[in-house]
Amino acid sequence: MRSRLPLVVACGVALLAGCARRTPEVATVTPPTILVPPPAPKPKPPQGAAPNLVIPATTPDGGYATLNRGLSPDATLWHLRAALNVAALQCNIGDPAGVAAYNRLLKVHATRFAAAFKALEAEYKRGGGDWQDRFDDAMTRVYNYFAQPPVRDAFCARALPMLTQVADMPAGGLDAVAAPNIEALDQPFVDFYRAYDRYRADLSTWTAAQPPVLTVDPQILTTSTDVTAH
16 A cells, blocks of 8 residues: 555645745835925015114104204204205206205205304304314214115105205295104104114024024134043
8 A cells, every 4th residue: 555644744844835924014104294394584684774783772752863853943954954965965866956956945045054053053062072073073973864875765755855845945934844844854764763673673583593503613622632521
């Protein structure tokens, strides 16, 4: 009789092969795409101004302590003359109409301007000391104030029409309009200072939101032999 053992063994091997553990399939999970918003741009000063500009302090009424506040009537008139002089020289310089209007202004109101100048000098003399230097410095600041580049366009938009208007006024009529006119000419500067304060606040917020940056002094790194452990 023929033995059946090899057949049994063969079947056993086949069964073992069928019972072998299969390697489980591992599911591949694609991580979600996280959209990182781009960093906010660094705030820039308004009207192309310098980033470290010194501006007048604020006042309790919400304005700014410009050099056109709290003036005497004579100082107000002289500041108006200075503002319109800057307008004639720096606003629309290709059009000679501004200079012509300013020359008419000086001619028609020469007597009143001369009186205002003497009265303004007297104000500084009463302050004692080297009043002439203080006076000259103050007048330079007045002209430089109205010539500030960031405010030029807004200032010129108000000053040129005003120059034509006051140049055609009869003698003796300037005092009635000097105070409101100087306030109107000062407003573009107040608006600029307010925008500059907003820029500084925005810059402070932006700076606080930036991640810290670690810096190493290369001189210390290459020369120090100290070893520290924590």
